[in-house]
Amino acid sequence: MIIKIGIVGFNEIAKRHYSEIRRSNKFEISTIYDENESGMFGRAEIINDFKKFIQTNPDAILICVTPNELINAVSTCIKHTKHIIIGTILPKNTSDLRELRYIADTHKATLTPCICDRFNPVIDSLNKSLSKEDEIYSCDIFHQIPKLGDDILTKISVCDISVMRYLFGETTHDFIAYFTNITNQTSSDNVNILYKTKNHVLINISNSLCGDTSQYLIRVNAKSGVYFADIINQKLHQINENGQINLKVNNKDTQLQVMYDKFYDYFSGNNNELVKFDEIINIKELFEK
Incomplete structure (x- = not known):
């Protein structure tokens, strides 16, 4: 089984993930969406039309936007997939993390933070x-x-x-x-x-x-x-x-490669050894007590 991953946000973080994903025989990039970019990056097409991006039917979406844009990006993407990988730095505020968890729970989806x-x-x-x-x-x-x-x-x-x-x-x-x-x-x-x-x-x-x-x-x-x-x-x-x-x-293997191997195992219904989103919230809450 090959898992198709779509990427939202075209930045240096996205490029690092792209390099790791394209080396794997378990994944392929469906396309890259960025509202300010278009063209080709390696073998992947970059488009600035989100509707066309979704029409490529990604199995999972990797989000690489700024922390301030993350809630909006997750809210939009989660309507189209149950598997979202957050490649960017997570929001500073714990309240934003709780909101992201609420969005995921509401849509019965999984958020995988890229803490590898x-x-x-x-x-x-x-x-x-x-x-x-x-x-x-x-x-x-x-x-x-x-x-x-x-x-x-x-x-x-x-x-x-x-x-x-x-x-x-x-x-x-x-x-x-x-x-x-x-x-x-x-x-x-x-x-x-x-x-x-x-x-x-x-x-x-x-x-x-x-x-x-x-x-x-x-x-x-x-x-x-x-x-x-x-x-x-x-x-x-x-x-x-x-x-x-x-x-x-x-x-x-790099730690990012291993993380994607673990994600593949989880997506395939095997053991879930990924970092849980609830764990990140729980850790941040330690500093608030």
């Missing part, structure tokens, strides 16, 4: 190693993206908590978040998050939009030793009483 860090090959390898551990005590994350002015929760923190839930379980206890506004008085640029899981794993997440380099580092303290994961440079090793052990990372 949990499908990173280093995360996958780390998860397999941790599944063999008798006990896990704590985990520290340092995640920095040098993008001043962005919403740090939507850009980094929600994704990191989603990864932690994938590794250690969904239940969150004793949640505390500390914010600083070093470079911008109207928007937080550094966050430190502390909480523990149902299994009493202590989580410490440090997020930053400052600095000159992107970094994404995870350290896990477990019974057999300490794991060190460098997500960006795709390295994973463990240090124990015998020294350092380099662990294998299967970097054959």
Whole structure:
């Protein structure tokens, strides 16, 4: 079975998704809709007539518009498909996320947020190693993206908590978040998050939009030793009483490719390992308590 995906919004995010989709033998692009564009992009036609776009009968629609345009785009597209992938950054306001969920529930449709860090090959390898551990005590994350002015929760923190839930379980206890506004008085640029899981794993997440380099580092303290994961440079090793052990990372596929493979499994009626929209809302609500 080949799944036809239509794309709404022609931007750099859409181009990255297009590149991943066209490599797969499980998907094809039906067409791309953008009210300000027309022509061809690779093998896909770009049209500025939404009616003609829908007439290509996409099985699923990938929406790549700005957060401010997202509610309107979802409201329009959801009348024509029960499967929507949100490729863009999600809205900052939790009320907008709840409205999107209401729209999906009303139409009995599924919204799949493109939060695919949990499908990173280093995360996958780390998860397999941790599944063999008798006990896990704590985990520290340092995640920095040098993008001043962005919403740090939507850009980094929600994704990191989603990864932690994938590794250690969904239940969150004793949640505390500390914010600083070093470079911008109207928007937080550094966050430190502390909480523990149902299994009493202590989580410490440090997020930053400052600095000159992107970094994404995870350290896990477990019974057999300490794991060190460098997500960006795709390295994973463990240090124990015998020294350092380099662990294998299967970097054959990108995290976006893996996400689409998971989407194909879900669409085909198999296991749903995708990030749930309700999970994103639940994570954002942690910061409102």
